[in-house]
Amino acid sequence: MKTDEVVIRVGGAAGDGVQSAGLIIAKAFSRSGLHANTYNYYQSIIRGGQSWYQIRASDRKVRSQGDNVNVMIALNKDSLERHTSPTINEGGASPIGKDGLVIYDQSISDFRKGDCQYCALPLSEIAARHGKNALMKNTVAIGAAMASIGINFEVLASVIRDQFGNKGTAAEENVKAAKEGYDHYLQNFKKLNVTLKTSSKKFYLISGGESLALGAVNAGMKMYVAYPMTPASSALHYLAEHEKDFKIFVKIPEDEISAVNMAIGANYAGVRAMTGSSGGGFSLMVEALGMSGMMEVPLVIYESQRAGPSTGLPTKTEQGDLNLVIGASQGDFPRIVLAPRNVEDAFYCTREAFNLAEKYQVPVIVMSDLYVAEHYETVEKFDLNFKIERGKIASPGSENYRRYEYTSDGISFRALPGTAELMHNEDSDEHNEYGDVVSDAVTDPTLRVESMKKRMRKLDGYIREMPPTPTYRYDDAEIAIIQWGGTQGVVEEAVDALREKGIRVGLIEINRVYPLNPDIGKLLHGKKQIIVVENNYSGQMNRLLRSEFLVKTDLVTKFDGESFYPRALTEEIETIIKR
Amino acid sequence: MVTIADYKGKVKPDWCPGCGNFAQLSAISAALVDLGIEPKDSVVVSGIGCSSNLPEFINLYGFHGLHGRSLPVASAIKWANSKLTVLAYGGDGDGFFEGTQHFYHTAKRNVDITYIVSDNQVFGLTTGQASPTSQLGMKTKSTPEGNIEKPLNPLTIALTAGATFVARAFSGDALNLREVIKKGITHKGFSFIDVFSPCVTYNKINTYDFFRQRVYKPVTDTKDFDKAYKLAQEWGDKIPIGVLYDVDEKTYEDYDPVISSAPLIDQPPIKLTAEALAEFL
Numbered sequence: 001m002k003t004d005e006v007v008i009r010v011g012g013a014a015g016d017g018v019q020s021a022g023l024i025i026a027k028a029f030s031r032s033g034l035h036a037n038t039y040n041y042y043q044s045i046i047r048g049g050q051s052w053y054q055i056r057a058s059d060r061k062v063r064s065q066g067d068n069v070n071v072m073i074a075l076n077k078d079s080l081e082r083h084t085s086p087t088i089n090e091g092g093a094s095p096i097g098k099d100g101l102v103i104y105d106q107s108i109s110d111f112r113k114g115d116c117q118y119c120a121l122p123l124s125e126i127a128a129r130h131g132k133n134a135l136m137k138n139t140v141a142i143g144a145a146m147a148s149i150g151i152n153f154e155v156l157a158s159v160i161r162d163q164f165g166n167k168g169t170a171a172e173e174n175v176k177a178a179k180e181g182y183d184h185y186l187q188n189f190k191k192l193n194v195t196l197k198t199s200s201k202k203f204y205l206i207s208g209g210e211s212l213a214l215g216a217v218n219a220g221m222k223m224y225v226a227y228p229m230t231p232a233s234s235a236l237h238y239l240a241e242h243e244k245d246f247k248i249f250v251k252i253p254e255d256e257i258s259a260v261n262m263a264i265g266a267n268y269a270g271v272r273a274m275t276g277s278s279g280g281g282f283s284l285m286v287e288a289l290g291m292s293g294m295m296e297v298p299l300v301i302y303e304s305q306r307a308g309p310s311t312g313l314p315t316k317t318e319q320g321d322l323n324l325v326i327g328a329s330q331g332d333f334p335r336i337v338l339a340p341r342n343v344e345d346a347f348y349c350t351r352e353a354f355n356l357a358e359k360y361q362v363p364v365i366v367m368s369d370l371y372v373a374e375h376y377e378t379v380e381k382f383d384l385n386f387k388i389e390r391g392k393i394a395s396p397g398s399e400n401y402r403r404y405e406y407t408s409d410g411i412s413f414r415a416l417p418g419t420a421e422l423m424h425n426e427d428s429d430e431h432n433e434y435g436d437v438v439s440d441a442v443t444d445p446t447l448r449v450e451s452m453k454k455r456m457r458k459l460d461g462y463i464r465e466m467p468p469t470p471t472y473r474y475d476d477a478e479i480a481i482i483q484w485g486g487t488q489g490v491v492e493e494a495v496d497a498l499r500e501k502g503i504r505v506g507l508i509e510i511n512r513v514y515p516l517n518p519d520i521g522k523l524l525h526g527k528k529q530i531i532v533v534e535n536n537y538s539g540q541m542n543r544l545l546r547s548e549f550l551v552k553t554d555l556v557t558k559f560d561g562e563s564f565y566p567r568a569l570t571e572e573i574e575t576i577i578k579r
Numbered sequence: 580m581v582t583i584a585d586y587k588g589k590v591k592p593d594w595c596p597g598c599g600n601f602a603q604l605s606a607i608s609a610a611l612v613d614l615g616i617e618p619k620d621s622v623v624v625s626g627i628g629c630s631s632n633l634p635e636f637i638n639l640y641g642f643h644g645l646h647g648r649s650l651p652v653a654s655a656i657k658w659a660n661s662k663l664t665v666l667a668y669g670g671d672g673d674g675f676f677e678g679t680q681h682f683y684h685t686a687k688r689n690v691d692i693t694y695i696v697s698d699n700q701v702f703g704l705t706t707g708q709a710s711p712t713s714q715l716g717m718k719t720k721s722t723p724e725g726n727i728e729k730p731l732n733p734l735t736i737a738l739t740a741g742a743t744f745v746a747r748a749f750s751g752d753a754l755n756l757r758e759v760i761k762k763g764i765t766h767k768g769f770s771f772i773d774v775f776s777p778c779v780t781y782n783k784i785n786t787y788d789f790f791r792q793r794v795y796k797p798v799t800d801t802k803d804f805d806k807a808y809k810l811a812q813e814w815g816d817k818i819p820i821g822v823l824y825d826v827d828e829k830t831y832e833d834y835d836p837v838i839s840s841a842p843l844i845d846q847p848p849i850k851l852t853a854e855a856l857a858e859f860l
Contacts, residue, residue: 204860220848243837253684262658269660271844273655295642417619418619436635
């Protein structure tokens with residue numbers, strides 16, 4: 001067992017305050033100058049069911065939810081039994097082992113015992129001494145858990161005070177309850193054998209949805225229109241809450257079709273706008289996506305994947321929308337698809353998406369997933385310096401103005417409504433350089449070909465200007481692993497574990513999923529084996545890589561709605577290599 | 580000074596000779612001229628259909644988008660740049676079939692745009708199928724035995740949804756059409772104008788003569804919702820045209836904390852600072 005990191009799991013029913021408890025713990029780590037990574041296992045239910053929240057922390061960077069649980073806070077009998085059972089069936093999560101301890105209320109009795117240490121505390125009794133809210137027993141348990149791993153109580157107290165509004169009786173009641181839990185643990189139980197090197201480093205504890213929204217703000221987004229859908233809603237909630245601070249117009253319209261058409265309308269008028277949804281909502285936006293491509297109106301769509309098909313698993317993660325996103329809408333038109341690899345990357349991908357959309361006058365889709373959108377991670381720094389590049393925008397009086405001029409790079413000047421002398425029509429019908437329709441009264445096959453080529457060659461410029469594809473421990477790699485989007489952290493950990501076993505693997509990390517960077521072909525050249533890892537059934541990226549680069553690959557998938565876990569993933573890759 | 584020549588498009592309309600859309604193209608241009616609005620400050624957003632081709636034939640900022648989707652585009656253009664005069668334009672199939680939810684909700688929001696529907700009670704561009712306003716019993720390509728669906732009443736829908744300006748006009752009465760459109764554009768809030776626009780090719784029932792024999796201009800109190808609703812339901816030997824309802828209410832833009840202060844396009848992006856991130860520490 002590693003002694004320089006800790007994993008805590010909080011389990012209970014929806015409505016028990018599992019997530020709030022988990023976030024308090026994560027923030028206590030973050031404020032202790034530790035890296036933290038969280039994982040949220042929940043269902044589409046407001047009360048009941050069973051959910052849990054896992055928090056991993058270390059002075060090292062922790063890139064996934066981890067495997068070995070040190071401390072479990074069980075808020076009900078079900079979670080107490082479920083997480084200590086060796087036959088645990090939670091999508092790859094391991095049970096609390098014999099090194100782990102479980103904190104629970106002493107009133108829970110007659111439960112099935114597992115092979116771990118049980119720490120029964122009078123959680124409810126202590127809570128009742130400090131206030132009327134029954135959920136305060138969670139705070140008592142958090143106090144005990146923090147004592148078990150030696151986190152400074154004052155750090156925890158500051159987090160609790162912030163969480164409960166800093167003033168009023170609730171905050172102080174909770175601090176007192178936590179302190180009694182903390183002291184009770186120290187008086188009655190042994191501390192765990194872990195040494196967390198706390199520091200004065202400042203970390204942001206932030207979710208992918210929030211990070212993505214901040215990236216959009218940093219890029220000068222002025223309008224966010226979206227219909228609510230998990231897991232895209234975390235960005236919507238954050239932006240709506242800060243509408244006035246950021247001076248951003250935030251709106252829920254009647255449906256996703258309206259949302260995407262609004263985003264297109266605003267971009268057409270010269271205001272940076274984005275819409276967002278999950279796969280279901282994105283499916284409704286498909287026709288308008290093609291309109292953005294045809295009319296060359298810049299557009300940014302945030303597509304946050306959850307496990308499909310159809311309504312699927314609303315609260316579970318997957319990377320099953322790649323085929324949808326790169327293939328959506330009739331006809332050929334240029335589009336750019338980005339897929340942030342982690343919470344921090346969501347910030348940078350999104351702000352770049354706005355520049356790309358206006359520079360190339362194309363739709364840009366930022367594809368993320370539930371895992372990235374909803375889990376919290378510590379981020380050390382956000383570089384807030386960003387140059388907003390609006391691309392080619394015409395000034396009044398440009399002579400012989402042609403909205404869709406056949407330029408060598410395919411990009412022509414947009415004239416925003418309100419600009420003198422440059423009135424013109426933008427059309428979803430095929431059109432000539434002036435925007436005049438060539439599909440109805442006058443059909444002109446030659447102009448059709450020119451207009452298609454003009455639009456499509458915009459991607460040539462983008463491909464030329466793409467930065468190199470990111471890699472991890474790749475320089476001396478004999479075997480290439482490939483991941484895309486939000487699986488980066490856990491796959492990097494698997495690479496580290498395989499390297500420790502002397503297997504020379506290296507990782508290609510794809511966050512520009514369409515078009516693919518041609519440099520990937522060069523990176524793959526001469527490798528003994530290529531293994532693609534993705535969170536879906538059919539290996540959608542695997543197929544794309546095979547068709548783009550004509551390579552032979554092996555595939556590791558997971559489609560049970562949960563993320564990969566480092567140990568299981570390492571074993572699976574190793575099996576393929578040794579096969 | 581703006582003249583009618585300024586709005587003349589370089590592409591000649593390809594509608595059938597006698598189509599009701601011609602009168603609307605002229606009336607829209609004339610109304611904008613009468614109001615002194617320059618082409619550079621005018622936007623027409625349309626959907627798909629014969630009438631929706633209008634932005635190709637007029638010199639202003641035209642946006643010829645998707646079937647049924649003119650209103651969300653038009654709303655967002657207004658929200659992005661409230662200095663613009665924004666019109667949405669399309670047919671009855673476009674607006675009252677695929678676009679119904681946008682019609683209802685845009686009216687409810689009271690967005691300050693003008694929505695003109697060229698209502699010919701049939702699908703034209705797809706060569707003559709029954710539309711949402713086709714009369715009961717009407718024989719079309721899609722209803723060879725006669726239409727068995729009652730026609731939808733766009734006026735009562737607009738009133739029910741909360742539109743603050745509801746009017747009806749007739750392509751056969753160009754002067755009145757122009758005046759109604761002017762009032763609609765001047766109205767602060769969502770203005771809806773349903774225009775009888777005979778389709779000379781596919782609708783042999785609702786012809787110019789049909790409407791000439793029936794339309795009349797009632798004298799009414801346009802602030803009175805009940806009277807407006809009653810007039811909106813009149814159909815038969817007498818059909819009212821003109822402004823039926825016109826009230827002042829706050830618009831969506833008035834309520835919105837961000838847009839109400841200044842046009843969005845004139846508000847520079849905020850500079851994101853470390854303070855904004857402090858809540859995550």
